[in-house]
Amino acid sequence: MNVQPIELIILAAVLWIVLGLVGLAAGKHVGFVRSIVFPLGAAAGLVVAASAYFSTGIETEISLLGLPDLPFHFRLDALSAFFLMILGLAVFGISSYSAGYFRNEKEHIGTICLEYHVFLAAMTFVILADDAFLFMVSWEAMALSSYFLVTTDHRIAEIRRAGFIYLLMAHLGAISLLLFFGSMGGNYSFDAMRGTHLSGMQATFAFLLALFGFGAKAGMLPLHVWLPEAHPAAPSPVSAMMSGVMLKTAVYGLIRVLFDLLHLQLWWWGVLILAIGLLTALFGAVFSAVQSDMKRLLAYSSVENIGIVFVGLGLSAIFRAYAMNSLAALALVATLYHCLNHAFFKSLLFLCTGSVLHATGERNLGKLGGLIHNMPWVAWTALIGSLAIAGLPPLNGFVSEWLLLQAFLFTPGLPHSYLNMMIPVAAAALVLTGAAAGYVMVKFYGIVFLGQPREEKLREAKSAGGWERAGLLWLSSGCILLGLFPFFVIDHLAGVTDFLLGSRLPSADWLFLAPISSERASYSPILFMIVTLFATVLVFLLVRRFYHGRVRRAMPWNCGYPVWNARMQDTSEGFGQPIRQIFDPFFRIGRELPSPFDTAPKYSAKSEDRIWLWLYLPFAGIAERLADFFGKIQQGRILVYLMYNFVTLIILLLIVQ
Amino acid sequence: MAGQFINLLASILLLLAFAMLSQRRIKLLVSLFMIQGLTLFTNTIVIASTTGQAHLYYSALLTLSLKVVILPWILFRMIRQLNVEWDVETLINIPSTMLAGIAIVIVSFNLALPISHLAGTITRGTIGIAMACVLLSLLMMITRSKAISQVIGFLSMENGLFFAATSTTYGMPMVVELGVALDVLVGVLILGVFFFQIREKFESLDLKHLEKKEE
Known part of the structure; x- marks a missing residue:
């Protein structure tokens, strides 16, 4: 059969x-x-x-x-x-x-x-x-x-x-x-x-x-x-599933509609998607940099990644509207590749936060730290995920972002002068987003896993069990393999672009990835990794050989640090402060500063989304007023309801007559 | 001759509706409901014999068994078990309710006029009364505060509907009638269960206990 x-x-x-x-x-x-x-x-x-x-x-x-x-x-x-x-x-x-x-x-x-x-x-x-x-x-x-x-x-x-x-x-x-x-x-x-x-x-x-419909699901x-x-709010595997996979169903729906169901394409649709995607990406990156709850940070990072996916999609739609199908295929490959990558690294990171949450009961970055000692498995897999999401070669995040930037480099070929001038700006903003994502990941990883534990109870944190390790290992090896062998994915994606656009990328070399032609740009993750490994090992050996044994241990100068404790490490708020300063107009910041004479000083800062204030609260207000009005009619007394029936009946009868 | 008799029965029904509107003792209310059922039964038999509609005999029998025997029996038993003899003071006092009832009768007679012109039955003069019975029962439900008297109002409204159906078109199809009868029976049984639950919960059958809105 x-x-x-x-x-x-x-x-x-x-x-x-x-x-x-x-x-x-x-x-x-x-x-x-x-x-x-x-x-x-x-x-x-x-x-x-x-x-x-x-x-x-x-x-x-x-x-x-x-x-x-x-x-x-x-x-x-x-x-x-x-x-x-x-x-x-x-x-x-x-x-x-x-x-x-x-x-x-x-x-x-x-x-x-x-x-x-x-x-x-x-x-x-x-x-x-x-x-x-x-x-x-x-x-x-x-x-x-x-x-x-x-x-x-x-x-x-x-x-x-x-x-x-x-x-x-x-x-x-x-x-x-x-x-x-x-x-x-x-x-x-x-x-x-x-x-x-x-x-x-x-x-x-x-x-x-x-x-609108798919954007609401994707987090546009x-x-x-x-x-x-x-x-x-959700349990961590659920967050992982929602962020890693469910958001992709929205992307899938949009691609299905845009490239398959709708027979015609207007160029400005692509521009709209691109612009929204860019704003989303930038917004997500900036907001994730100032969060102090690790899962909120990752959620905003999902917003950012969805933004990147939308940028790729928009670019592909623009190329397609001008019938430049091979470039549209390039942008679409980058988009789909990023979807796949995001499913891996974001799921991985959410699962890591789940393990941290189970071991410590804390989501607040300000109360974590130093977990690499107690939870090496989680910490190392989280490191892979963080590097991948930050877009560092030779991991998978780099491949898709690199492909997307390659696609951007071909935009001067577009037969539209305004687009030609605007799109490089978009590319620059995308790079900024990528940098901010790196910043966010340094913050996430550094605060949670490195340094000293900020709370006493963290020293007793237990590492994840066997099943958890299996899941983390699967996802993190996925991040590595997808980064090292992009050739397989791109070959597989040729089927998709063939189907949607009738065009495909030139068949990739197993070693060198060259999206359009090898003269323009190429990237070989395996060579890159070998060189990196080689350089690392070389430096390590050199340091060991020439410097080792010459470390002097002496009482430090004690300048200002007579008592040293974990609270003196950089906090997540402190680390995010520059971003908060630079992008100040984005936020609505509520700060509570302690008075100088307070014996138990507490500091708190809350960065809120202005969009709530501008877009959602007015609607909520209208809904509430309407509800109040209807609440007056809705007395909750059976007799009153019967009376409504009675009066309505009489009135209707009179009208019908 | 038969027409005269039907008109007499119709006026008795209207009278009974007013009696129910003014009656505050629940036991008597049930008796009135029983008499209403009996009148309805007689009316249906008379119409059946004059027009020769065989299926009306069946619905008359259904009316007799359900509305004169079974439902009053259930209601009486319920009253005994729940120990509710009197309804408390109605929301609007009885004389004003009667005045409102008179207004309703006038309105429904006027409303029924065009329908009676259309209908070709010997009973077409009574459509106004049927409609008045329905509306008066609804009025009774509005002005009472005990759950059990509301159920009686609901049942007598169904009686009015039945009367309206027989007088405009010689009754509904048998299937519909059976369905409605079964619905009423089941409805009363379920409401009976509810009464016990309500009393257990609030130690009273007064509806005002049910009127706290959940925010």
């Missing part, structure tokens, strides 16, 4: 749902759920990734489920296969990690297991959907299951609030998507949408709706507000 990849993937998704139900039924046996159900889910993830990798061409499947006369349509093509591969690879790492992580969730393990696996299945179906109906159903299932995961600790008011904001934004986005599907000429299957011819106005309208400015609230 010959099993198609698409069937395997659907089977894996169904298996996830079954596993979730089994986990719910066996909720009392924490050990069973953890060490049987979650690892099986991880294996299913691997199946999804492998089948997606080996799938070729377009496969479709029609299920018997669905509404009468409206069966669910599934379709696996190069684009969905790539995103399913991201999903599967990330799931393998995160599910393995979860098998260890949830050991303390004695009460909720059953419901967590159900919600988690339904979440996975819903994401799979979002990517596989080939009609608006299945897409929206899975999209909403994804939003709801992740909402319940975010509010796992729903007894804490702050978490309920975060969940509410998340749900609100998810629904705004969903409404917009529903309208988008409605504006696609009244067709319901994607196949029919591909054939629809919309006028320029209609297409623009549809595009803007899709951008100014719809990003749920990210920094929801991520700290």
Whole structure:
């Protein structure tokens, strides 16, 4: 019997749902759920990734489920296969990690297991959907299951609030998507949408709706507000899943709409995406630099990365609108590569924060530090993730950012003079973002893992268990391999660009990566690594040989440091201060300075988002006033409600007469 | 002759509706409801015999068994068990309620006029009364504060609807009627369970205890 990849993937998704139900039924046996159900889910993830990798061409499947006369349509093509591969690879790492992580969730393990696996299945179906109906159903299932995961600790008011904001934004986005599907000429299957011819106005309208809908899920400015609230609230594997994979489904949706469903392309759509992406990236980087909660920091960093992805997407759309398909392919490859990378390193970092949180119970950077001594596994894998996200060669983050900058270098070829002048500025801003991301990662890693423990209890922190280590190891080796062998990914992406743009990058050399031609630019991660390693070893040996043994130990000068303690290290606020100073207009800063005579001085600074103030609070105010007005009618007395009925009935009868 | 008799029964129904509106003892309210059911039964039998509509006999039997025997029995039992004899002072005093009732009757007669012109039944003169019965029952629900008298108001509203249906079109299709009858029965049973729960929780059946809004 010959099993198609698409069937395997659907089977894996169904298996996830079954596993979730089994986990719910066996909720009392924490050990069973953890060490049987979650690892099986991880294996299913691997199946999804492998089948997606080996799938070729377009496969479709029609299920018997669905509404009468409206069966669910599934379709696996190069684009969905790539995103399913991201999903599967990330799931393998995160599910393995979860098998260890949830050991303390004695009460909720059953419901967590159900919600988690339904979440996975819903994401799979979002990517596989080939009609608006299945897409929206899975999209909403994804939003709801992740909402319940975010509010796992729903007894804490702050978490309920975060969940509410998340749900609100998810629904705004969903409404917009529903309208988008409605504006696609009244067709319901994607196949029919591909054939629809919309006028320029209609297409623009549809595009803007899709951008809003997917942007709300992806965390595009100014719809990003749920990210920094929801991520700290959710358990860490869930944050990893949401940030690493769920945001990508939004990117997938946008690519699907932009390059596949809408038949025409206006150049300014690309410019719009590019501009928003750039603002998002810069905003995310700057805000993550001033955070003092490690998960909020990572959440803002996700905003930044989504910004970078949008920049690539916008650039690709611009090239495509001018029919420069090989350059569009380059930008799209960079975009997709970055999606894959982000799934790896952001999941990895979120999982690391999960381990830190479990070991210390602290999310506040000001109370962490020096954890590399107690948690070497977590610290080393986090180092790999941090270096990768900061975009340092030879890790994976560098490859995608380098490709994106290469794409920017070709913009002078665009037949539009304003764009020619503006886009280099955008490239410069992108580089600034990259630098800020590096700064943020130095802060994150340095404050959490290096130096001295800032609190006494950190000295007893325990390292992560076996399952956690397996998950971290998988993701961090992914970061290394994707960085060292970009050739495989780019070769695989040729299928996607062939499918969407009818063009592909020149076949890559296994050693040298040269996006357009080797005369212009090329990069070889393996050579780079060999040279770096060689230089490091050389310096190390030289230092040992010539300098070793000449270290003098003497009483220091004691200048100002007669008593030395961990509190004297640079704090996260201190480290972020320059950024706060430079980008002052971005923030609304609330500071509390102690008086000079205070014997127990406390300092606190809170940097808030101005977008809340400008965009969200006015709407919230209007909603509240309306609610107050309706509250007056809503007395809560049965007799009054009956009276309303009575009066309405009489009035209607009089009118009808 | 039959038309005269139907008109007499209709006026009895209207009278009963006013009686229910003014009655504060719950036991008597149930008795009134029983008489209402009985009148309805007689009315349906008369219409059935004059028009020769066989299915109306069945609905008459249904009315008799449900509204004269079963429901009053349930209600009486409930009253005994819950020990509620009197309704407390109504929200609007009884004379004003009666005045409002008269206004409603005038309105419904005017409203029914165009419908009676359209209907081709021998009972078309009584549509106004049927409508008045429905609205008066609703008025009774508004002015009472005990849950049990509201349920009686609800049931008598259903009676009014049934009367309206028989007088405009010789009754609804049998399936609909059976469905409605079953709904009413089940509804009363469920509400009965609720009453016990409410009393257990608040030690009273007064609706004002249910009116605290959850913020």
